[in-house]
Amino acid sequence: MSESELHEIDRTAGVGRTAGSGGTAGAGRTTEADRTAATAFAGVSEPSPYLSTAPLAAGDTVRLIAPSGPTDEESLQRAIAQLESWGLRVTPGENIRARHPRVKYLAGTDEQRRTDLVDAWCDPDTDAVIVLRGGFGAMRLLDGIDFELMHRHMWRRDGRPKLLTGSSDITALHQSWEHHLGVATLFCPMVGNDPFKNSVVVPDEVASWLFHPWGGRELGFPADSVGVGGETAAEPEAAGSSLGWSEWSQKTAGGETILTTQDRAAVETAVPSRPLSRAQTLVPGTARGRLGGGNLSLIAAGMGSPELSDVRERRERRGPSILLLEDVDEELYRLDNLMVQLVRGGWFTSADAVVLGSWEDCAPVHEVEALMIDYLGGMGIPIVSEMGFGHDPDAPSAPLGVGVTLDAEPGEQPRLTVDRAEEQA
Numbered sequence: 443m444s445e446s447e448l449h450e451i452d453r454t455a456g457v458g459r460t461a462g463s464g465g466t467a468g469a470g471r472t473t474e475a476d477r478t479a480a481t482a483f484a485g486v487s488e489p490s491p492y493l494s495t496a497p498l499a500a501g502d503t504v505r506l507i508a509p510s511g512p513t514d515e516e517s518l519q520r521a522i523a524q525l526e527s528w529g530l531r532v533t534p535g536e537n538i539r540a541r542h543p544r545v546k547y548l549a550g551t552d553e554q555r556r557t558d559l560v561d562a563w564c565d566p567d568t569d570a571v572i573v574l575r576g577g578f579g580a581m582r583l584l585d586g587i588d589f590e591l592m593h594r595h596m597w598r599r600d601g602r603p604k605l606l607t608g609s610s611d612i613t614a615l616h617q618s619w620e621h622h623l624g625v626a627t628l629f630c631p632m633v634g635n636d637p638f639k640n641s642v643v644v645p646d647e648v649a650s651w652l653f654h655p656w657g658g659r660e661l662g663f664p665a666d667s668v669g670v671g672g673e674t675a676a677e678p679e680a681a682g683s684s685l686g687w688s689e690w691s692q693k694t695a696g697g698e699t700i701l702t703t704q705d706r707a708a709v710e711t712a713v714p715s716r717p718l719s720r721a722q723t724l725v726p727g728t729a730r731g732r733l734g735g736g737n738l739s740l741i742a743a744g745m746g747s748p749e750l751s752d753v754r755e756r757r758e759r760r761g762p763s764i765l766l767l768e769d770v771d772e773e774l775y776r777l778d779n780l781m782v783q784l785v786r787g788g789w790f791t792s793a794d795a796v797v798l799g800s801w802e803d804c805a806p807v808h809e810v811e812a813l814m815i816d817y818l819g820g821m822g823i824p825i826v827s828e829m830g831f832g833h834d835p836d837a838p839s840a841p842l843g844v845g846v847t848l849d850a851e852p853g854e855q856p857r858l859t860v861d862r863a864e865e866q867a
Contacts, residue, residue, distance in 0.1 A: 489866040490626035493657035500529025505562030508549040511577020521633035564595035573608030574634035581614035589622035613736030630839035657862035727824035729795035731762035757792040768799030768832025799831030
């Protein structure tokens with residue numbers, strides 16, 4: 443469906459909704475609140491419903507799209523099979539197999555990729571938009587998107603906002619969804635990429651964020667070895683108090699129990715070792731704020747754009763932030779230059795803490811940490827490192843746009859936890 447067709451549906455049916463009203467889309471003209479929220483998200487939004495309710499359930503419909511780089515048929519079919527194994531109904535984008543006629547690193551033309559993105563988000567049957575893979579090109583789509591239209595069609599049939607998932611190049615979309623729509627999104631490994639094929643933990647970890655509420659969850663790699671069902675070797679009795687990476691697997695679809703990759707491996711062979719937390723505190727302290735950020739290169743590329751035009755005013759308008767940074771395949775001097783852009787542009791003005799993820803194929807971690815301390819060490823805020831988000835082969839997920847609490851006490855391993863709904867009200 444084209445944007446012009448969606449506009450015509452809006453015009454004739456009068457689709458509109460007051461931002462944050464909590465109901466389903468209904469009749470009535472678009473309100474001033476709609477227009478305000480659609481063009482520039484300001485102030486602290488209502489707590490995401492996904493803090494207390496699972497974003498997805500078996501039987502939900504997801505749209506699978508490729509807004510950045512191209513894919514191959516094997517990766518596409520593997521991704522569809524993975525999503526369907528979770529009991530989801532999968533609708534691939536019309537142009538998901540497209541290739542740009544001239545630029546080999548793009549999955550189709552900008553118009554094709556933008557059409558799939560807008561169509562997926564505005565489809566009334568969509569519950570989530572799942573990005574197949576990253577690469578390059580998502581930022582090229584933004585200026586041609588009508589975000590007022592996107593806001594009017596952002597609601598699921600149950601009244602909750604649709605969910606966008608992805609990472610890396612999809613940082614550009616995460617920032618746009620926060621700025622224009624004011625909704626929480628999930629920064630996570632993508633189903634068409636190697637981690638979903640090679641990692642023994644990534645499929646289950648991503649699923650745990652899709653099929654369980656977010657509130658009270660701890661982010662990053664677990665501090666202890668987590669067994670099937672979420673039990674740890676040190677504290678088996680605590681399994682019910684915080685979700686393990688396989689605990690979601692007891693969900694059923696059509697009466698049939700779904701076993702995760704890890705569950706099957708536990709039955710068939712010895713359970714492979716899981717990555718344990720390498721997180722460490724560079725500057726101690728505690729902080730609480732909205733989780734934001736993503737890929738360093740993409741954030742730096744967006745400085746000066748409409749989505750990042752208000753970085754110096756964000757603390758006043760939205761409250762404090764805890765900012766996440768990660769990157770891949772960047773030399774130290776490149777990371778240095780990217781940090782210069784963010785510091786000079788005021789991106790850290792709202793930060794009450796900085797959380798560093800993975801730096802896969804970049805400079806050695808200790809050199810990256812030293813660089814970050816050079817730029818951020820004098821801010822008087824907590825800084826923690828090696829939280830794993832981003833391009834680590836077993837990268838954990840992170841919900842963006844929700845309140846989180848960082849505890850980074852001296853001599854203790856830092857912990858980053860999603861605040862519960864009542865704590866974010």
